[in-house]
Amino acid sequence: MQYSKFKAFLIPLFLSTPIYAATIDRSKSNVEIAFAEGNKADLEVTTGVSYTSNFLYSDHDEASDSGYFLKADAFLQTHSDTQLLQVYGKAIRNQFEDYSDDSHTTVTALGKYYFKLSDEQRLFASATYDELFEYRGTGLSLGSGDELSEGNERVDMLFNVGYQYGRTDSVSRFNLTAGVFDSEYQTREALTKAFNYERSFVASNLDYLATGATYITLEVDFSDFTFDYSPDFDRNELLILAGIRNELSEASSVILLLGTQKVSYDLGGADKNEFAWKTSYSWRPTDFLNISFASERKTNETPEVQNDLRVDERFGIAARYLFSDSLAFTAKADIIKADIESNGSSREDDLVVYELSLNYSINDRVGVYAEIVHRDRDSQLDDFSYQRIDSTFGISVKF
Numbered sequence: 050m051q052y053s054k055f056k057a058f059l060i061p062l063f064l065s066t067p068i069y070a071a072t073i074d075r076s077k078s079n080v081e082i083a084f085a086e087g088n089k090a091d092l093e094v095t096t097g098v099s100y101t102s103n104f105l106y107s108d109h110d111e112a113s114d115s116g117y118f119l120k121a122d123a124f125l126q127t128h129s130d131t132q133l134l135q136v137y138g139k140a141i142r143n144q145f146e147d148y149s150d151d152s153h154t155t156v157t158a159l160g161k162y163y164f165k166l167s168d169e170q171r172l173f174a175s176a177t178y179d180e181l182f183e184y185r186g187t188g189l190s191l192g193s194g195d196e197l198s199e200g201n202e203r204v205d206m207l208f209n210v211g212y213q214y215g216r217t218d219s220v221s222r223f224n225l226t227a228g229v230f231d232s233e234y235q236t237r238e239a240l241t242k243a244f245n246y247e248r249s250f251v252a253s254n255l256d257y258l259a260t261g262a263t264y265i266t267l268e269v270d271f272s273d274f275t276f277d278y279s280p281d282f283d284r285n286e287l288l289i290l291a292g293i294r295n296e297l298s299e300a301s302s303v304i305l306l307l308g309t310q311k312v313s314y315d316l317g318g319a320d321k322n323e324f325a326w327k328t329s330y331s332w333r334p335t336d337f338l339n340i341s342f343a344s345e346r347k348t349n350e351t352p353e354v355q356n357d358l359r360v361d362e363r364f365g366i367a368a369r370y371l372f373s374d375s376l377a378f379t380a381k382a383d384i385i386k387a388d389i390e391s392n393g394s395s396r397e398d399d400l401v402v403y404e405l406s407l408n409y410s411i412n413d414r415v416g417v418y419a420e421i422v423h424r425d426r427d428s429q430l431d432d433f434s435y436q437r438i439d440s441t442f443g444i445s446v447k448f
Contacts (some may be wrong), residue, residue, distance in 0.1 A: 051343025071124040073159065077350070078270065079209060079226055080175050082126075082135040082161050089126040096120070097443020104148055105194035106435045116145035116152070133163040140151040143182075147330045150199040157179040171213045175228075189234075189241055191354045192432035199288070201442075202235040215256070218298045222256040222264075232352070243279045244352045248272050262296040266306060268327075273313070274350075283315035286348060290327055300333045310347055312358060323348070323360050337371045349387070362386040379406035396429040414447045 071091075072083035076394040095121045103111040120141040129133050139157040158178040163171050183201040186194025190201065209228025217222055230248040234241035249270045256264040270288040290308035297303060305328050312321040329343040342365070367381040389396050403423040407426045410416040419442040428434045 069386050073137060077230070078207075078228065078252050078272075079211070080159050080161060080177055080207075082124075082137060082159065084126075084133070084135070088127075088128065091122075092448040093122045093445055094120070094121075094448070095443050095445040096448070097441055099143075099439065099441045101437070101439050103435060103437040104145075104151075104184075106191075106437055107194060108192075108431055108434045110195070111436075112147075114145050114147045114334060116143060118143045118441070127431065129216060131165040133161075133165075135159075135161045150184065151183040153200065153202070154180070155182055169214055169216065169219065172211070173213065175207070176209075176212045177205070177207040179204060186435065188352055189244060189354050192430065193354070197237075199236075201237060201241060204233050204235060206231045207215070209250075220258045225251075225252070225253045227251045243276070245278065246274055246276045246282070247273050248350070256294060259293075264294040266289075266294050266304075267291050268306060268308075281314075281316055281318075284318075285313045285315070287311045287313075288325060290325060302331050304329045312348065321358065338368070340366075340368045344426045355391075357392070358390045360388045362388075375410040377406075377408045379408075380404070381406075398426060398428040398433060400427075401425045416445050418443055418445070 074083075095152040095386040096117070098115065098117045100113070100115045102113045104114045105112060109372060118141060120139065121229045123138045124135075125136045134447045137157075137159045140154060142152075142154045144152045156179070160176045161173065163173045163248040165171050181203045183189065184194070185197045185200050186192070188201060188203075190197050207228060207230045209226050211224065211226035214223040221315050223228045228250060230250065231246075233245045233249075233385075250270065252268075252270040254266065254268040259265045268288070268290040270286075271341075272286045274282065274286070275282050276282040288308065290306040292304070292306035292308075295303050307324075307326050310323045310325040312323070314320070323346070325345075325347050325348075327345040329341065331339070333339045344362075346360065346362045349359045351359070353359070355436075361386045363383060365381070365383045367379065369377060369379045371377050381402075383400075385400040385402075387400065389398060401424070406420065408416060408418045419440070421438060421440040424435070424437045424439075426433065426435050
């Protein structure tokens with residue numbers, strides 16, 4: 050699989066989120082929930098049917114399955130002149146017909162609290178909780194999904210505190226965040242506990258208005274990884290990026306950051322110095338069309354079998370078009386080149402995810418959607434290669 054497969058962008062159909070969902074931006078160390086004036090209490094329930102090809106993410110003997118799901122989203126926001134509290138929760142039940150042992154429930158809970166010290170200064174605290182499910186053939190069972198009787202379950206938790214200085218239009222803006230992230234497997238513990246870890250982190254970014262709408266930007270992120278049962282994996286990661294942010298106009302914006310990432314192992318492994326970058330461009334030529342591009346290069350801490358260190362180069366494009374107030378179409382593609390080191394050897398995996406979306410709102414409370422997601426992984430190890438398509442049709446109701 051090469052990048053030329055991007056020309057197949059229009060093949061799959063991915064129909065995006067239902068009529069209500071809180072806009073949430075999650076990074077590995079923080080979470081931001083979009084703010085809209087006023088106190089809010091929203092609930093949405095979604096149900097539908099699904100069909101999956103290659104359920105076990107296998108490179109051979111692909112088996113399909115169908116099922117149904119039930120999802121509930123809830124969002125609460127309350128604020129005063131000096132305080133803001135936002136809480137978001139989501140629970141999804143996935144039930145499968147043939148692979149019933151893999152039927153599962155995932156849960157997400159997020160909270161964000163701000164305290165305003167002055168017009169320019171704020172303190173904040175964030176917390177996240179995720180009960181996750183790794184399908185057989187992904188994560189720690191990559192390439193061996195048919196050897197397990199069910200997928201792996203994992204719980205991730207994050208807590209941080211931070212300080213913000215500046216507003217959107219300030220000459221200088223500064224953010225400082227510190228916290229802890231914990232990841233722990235709940236199944237097959239004799240084997241999976243080796244991949245449980247805790248990450249302590251400190252992250253900061255500084256923007257300074259240089260001229261017009263151009264900000265000079267510096268980002269620094271330090272993480273300390275501790276594996277209770279695998280001390281050989283203990284390491285520190287330091288990411289430094291510098292560049293510019295520019296609001297070119299009301300219709301477009303650009304970010305260009307370049308830098309380095311250093312990985313140092315606690316037990317004397319060779320240090321790694323990797324070139325890193327983060328870029329994005331957003332363009333909204335009309336009220337009906339929004340196009341964005343994004344690219345980055347950095348380490349990826351997603352646990353996978355036989356991964357000591359993984360560095361991803363990601364290139365993404367997304368476009369959203371509103372045919373009307375009730376009908377929206379979205380197209381997305383992500384291309385990832387993963388450089389992976391494992392047990393003293395290295396390999397390269399190419400991953401492509403295609404999405405196309407169409408979402409129809411019958412009225413302010415009821416909407417229908419369908420979705421297909423196409424995943425394609427090409428690895429230098431054949432067992433780790435696969436293709437999979439997930440398709441879904443559902444209806445959502447907002448209360």
